[in-house]
Amino acid sequence: MSQSESPREPLEWRLRAIVGEENVLEDEPMSEHTTFKVGGPADLYVIPESFDEVRDVLLACDEAGASRFVLGRGSDLLVSDEGYRGVIVAVGEGLMGVSVDGTEMTCQAGVDLREASEMACELGLSGLEFACGIPGSVGGACFMNAGAYDGCVADVLKCVRVLMPDGSQDTIDAADLDLGYRRSRVASDGLVVLSATFDLEKGDPEKIRAKMDDFTQRREEKQPLEMASAGSTFKRPEGHFAGKLIMDAGLMGYRVGGAEVSTKHAGFVVNTGGATAADVHAVIEHVQDEVERQFGVRLEPEVRFLG
Secondary structure, three states, X not given: OOHHHOOOHHHHHHHHHHHOHHHEEEEXXXXXXXXOOOOOEEEEXXXXXXXXXXXXXXXXXXXXXXXXXXXXXXXXXXXXXXXXXXXXXXXXXXXXXXXXXXXXXXXXXXXXXXXXXXXXHHOOEEOOHHHHHOOOEHHHHHHHOOEEOOEEHHHHEEEEEEEOOOOOEEEEEHHHOOOEOOEOHHHHOOOEEEEEEEEOEEOOHHHHHHHHHHHHHHHHHHOOOOOEEOOOOEOOOOOOOHHHHHHHOOOOOOEXXXXXXXOOOOXXXXXXXXXXXXXXXXXXXXXXHHHHHHHOOOOOEOOEEEO
């Protein structure tokens, strides 16, 4: 196809003008940007480095009628083998600022949640210990109210700076975000997190570190961290534990191609090496069908599907 025939070029030129030549990639393999390590190419992969750039990129996509997806760390995402026909807006690579005011820590959306936890520990600020092993971005953590070990974002979040659907910016208090188990207004109302402010407490760095080390040890003992995955594959069904239902259904080790129900923790579907997105999807669907057939419970994926 000649340059003049490419339907995406006018948008591509506009995006390059917004974020710079080096921050717009063509046909970028999404396997390099998801923790599952699978996924075909995105038409355009754009890295905005400021709040205004995020706004302008999304506006340009909308005006061009192009599909777009805001990406954090790709830790809860399964991208199809065919990839994504549209624009990936990678805030997880551009919005990396952190500031601290007393016991309040403000992190831009792209900051790794584990790194935020580490920084808080070094500063003697307690409250983010639960996040020491969660491989997502701050923005993604607010999107899904990420949590572990009886702690979650809702426990320590003060407010978020967001981009509203109309392109305006607003600061929303945590109390107004409808934060619940793996849910938030960020997700339901189509908001884009630009930054989050956490309300932490002064603590003893050694005690904070000891708590994080304990969580890390427990995670390493029980979870297949050595393999590519998206963490817990299924949400916790009311009155049950997903992993136990899957184990009781005899599905540990169930495998399609390179994708497998982990033999270490049944709640994880892992890429044992060389898995395709289709393999992963097939395992997820089989687990859903078998658990429902045997126990009458339909497991809901915690993983999001794209493409």
